[in-house]
Amino acid sequence: MELTEQELIRRAKQGDRAAQAKIVKAHEKMVYNLGLKLLGNADQAEGVLQETFLKVLQALPKFEEKSQLSTWIYRIATNQALMRLRSRKRRFVSIDDNPEFDDKDYTTFSQSLDATPLDEVLNQELREKMDRAIEQLPENYKTVFVMKDIEGLALKEIAEILDLSLPAVKSNLHRARVALRNKLAEMWN
């Protein structure tokens, strides 16, 4: 019989190794992908994965269950990823820190995006451009964009994880999207 999340947490807190393993297995992919997308590097993503679950298992007895288990794990994973991100030296020039809609004409770019089928997304050259554009986003934009538009978290959950107000999350998301559009349009031709 499947255990409820509450029961799983209760058992894991008491040191039940099977329950702890179930929690790790259920969230492993999510944590790995967050690390991969925020850090853009498989080795770093593995580091985030290991550090996150070591912390999760260590802190589990103190988990107060005020938030969902996945939100709590996401918060720990985000902190681990951001610590790594901040420890890196800036190797690039960031996109404009305050991007807004500009007066350029994006009609052709918009039309060419329509003509981009799913297969193209898997095309190595395009993926590299997309990864490079994300890589260049300032940390606060990148984090919100990855969580909302790639990982599909709710805005409220992101605000909780990042300890930001909802308007701040929305503002960062809007700016991240515009910055990415600007960068991709620039790289497109």
Next chain:
Amino acid sequence: MECFESLEKICEALGEDIDSPMCKEVEEHLQHCPRCCAQVDSVRKVVRLYRQIGDAEVPAAVDERLWKVLNLSKPED
């Protein structure tokens, strides 16, 4: 036009209500301005492009090392 679908989200992002004078003004402008429509639409399409990437599977070697580090046995499927 597709960009109208994004209007509500843009206004929300800007902290405005969809019926606010500012949003009404934006909507009216977009109806007559293909250039601004392309601005809005291109952002929406870039988001769609990124959404298509999807999640990567955890590589087997990475998975194996994780369970070893945690000293846990991986549950069966």
